Amino acid sequence: MKKFRLLLLALSIAGGMTTACHSAHNQEAEENHDEHATIEKQTYTIYDRNNRYELFFESTPFIENEKAELLVHVTRLPEYKPLQQGSLKLLHNNKLVASANQPEVPGIFHLAFSPKNTGSIDLKMELTDKGVPVLFPLNDINVYENHDAFHESQQEHHENAKAIAFLKEEAWKIDFSVAPVKEEPFFEIIKTSGEIMPAQGDEIVVTAKHRGTVLLGGTQLLSGEPVKKNEELMTLSASLLDGNLNQDYLKAKAAYDKASQNYQRSKQLIEDRLITQTEFRSAEAEFRSAKAVYENISRFHTTQGERIVAPQNGFIKECLVSEGQFVQAGQALMVITQNRKLTLRADVPQKDYARLPSVFSANFITPYDQRIHSVDNLDGRKITFGKSTLDKTFFTPVYFEVINTENLIPGSYVEVYLKAGSFQNALAIPLSSLMEEQGNFYVFVQKNGEEYLKRYITPGRNDGERLEVLSGLEAGERVVAKGAYRVKLASMSGTAPAHNHNH
Secondary structure (H helix, E strand, C coil), X not given: CHHHHHHHHXXXXXXXXXXXXXXXXXXXXXXXXXXXXXXXXXXXXXXXCCCCEEEEEEECCCECCCCEEEXXXXXXXXXCEECCCCEEEEEECCEEEEEECCCCECCEEEEEECCXXXXXXXXXXXXXXXXXXXXXXXXXXXXXXCHHHHHHHHHHCCCCXXXXXXXXXXXXXCXXXXXXXXXXXXXXXXXXXXXXXXXXXXXXXXXXXXXXEEECCCCCCCCCCEECCXXXXXXXXXXXXXXXXXHHHHHHHHHHHHHHHHHHHHHHHHHCCCCCHHXXXXXXXXHHHHHHHHHHHHHHECCCEEEEECCCCEEEEEECCCCCCEECCCCEEEEEECCCEEEEEEEEEHHHHHHHHHEEEEEEECCCCCCEEECCCCCCEEEEECCCCCCCCCEXXXXXXXXXXXXCCCCCEEXXXXXXXXXXXXXXXXXXXXXXXXXXXXXXXXXXXXXXXXXXXXXXXXXXXXXXXXXXCCCCCEEEEECHHHHHHHXXXXXXXXCCCCC
């Protein structure tokens, strides 16, 4: 209520009102009012049907023929950030009773409303964000005859559970979110480890076609460097030894020149019918063969030696040679990967071998960013599973192919949650909601927009992303999914919900 009194005081000063001297009686009345300040308010939290906005407002009591001041907090979901621009209307019987064309500060609107009759009324709030209206029904709102009636109703509905205050302004500043408790399909889970590997055909090994000395030309061929198809990577200089490119090039050129001259002469002779068709076709075949050999060698030949070019677009995975190194024909020079398709290998212990035929998908966590990835979200599929254990291990592999749309790093070892068997419905929450205290597990349940309750639960299985809840929660409740540790710190401060917003 302090914020409402400050707000009303500011409005009074703006209207030119003056203050009177305070008597002892007035001071006593003010102290008595402060004693009731913590309950001299009412709060509501509602969500739109598409779960894109959270609307939380607190107000002075709805008293007949008395102006109620409303502070409305609008949060965009799922990012849980304040609405920066937009307008808000309050409707009663589909008639406009209050409006705000823009938030006073990001995410917070101020409205005022004077109800005319006691009893239960239905209101609506209409939020307009980027020209799109969103309705929030407020049903069965109580209007009281006086403040005593309001206080009496609050005492009747007072909860004994200690609420933890965590203001919207604090939640908006951090990585915070609230998620509903849902009843949804949950599968059997096999938790294991695995590795992200390049998919077959996604990597190409560049080899030397002739022997020679490696010349990098001052370029840095480092792992991760992007390359384009037919881009020159290095040169193999010609040597005086047999089998180098210069010798092959000169031989091919001489053979091509000789075959070309013979072919041109044969065309003239066949016109004069001085040679047979068989002799002409033989000269033509010799020419075409020599031409193909010469053109193939010419593609990679320079005055310095053999040009080594990238056979495809991609990235350098590894350079296997260094400047000045002598290489033989067929020796591997470099590995180029497209990094587009990857293979996830999960290593399953022997005790779970019988369940491998029912494995159909997987989630996995990468160690370098602790992100959860889903095979399904990566357009992946199960390829196969091993029929025997890997060499020198006691594990059987399961392979998945995925499209690398999330910057996965080949060679990374990951934590894998295999999904197997048939599903059953279960209450599920984000795994990030779970907190632990001396072997006991709990979550923070949202009581209203800025108050949370600590609730102990019995956890079940998890797939790396979701947690099965065996007891302690009900479908439809909302729990803190991100930022639970900050709520825990707020609970340790020992302060009661004060609702003192500074705008």
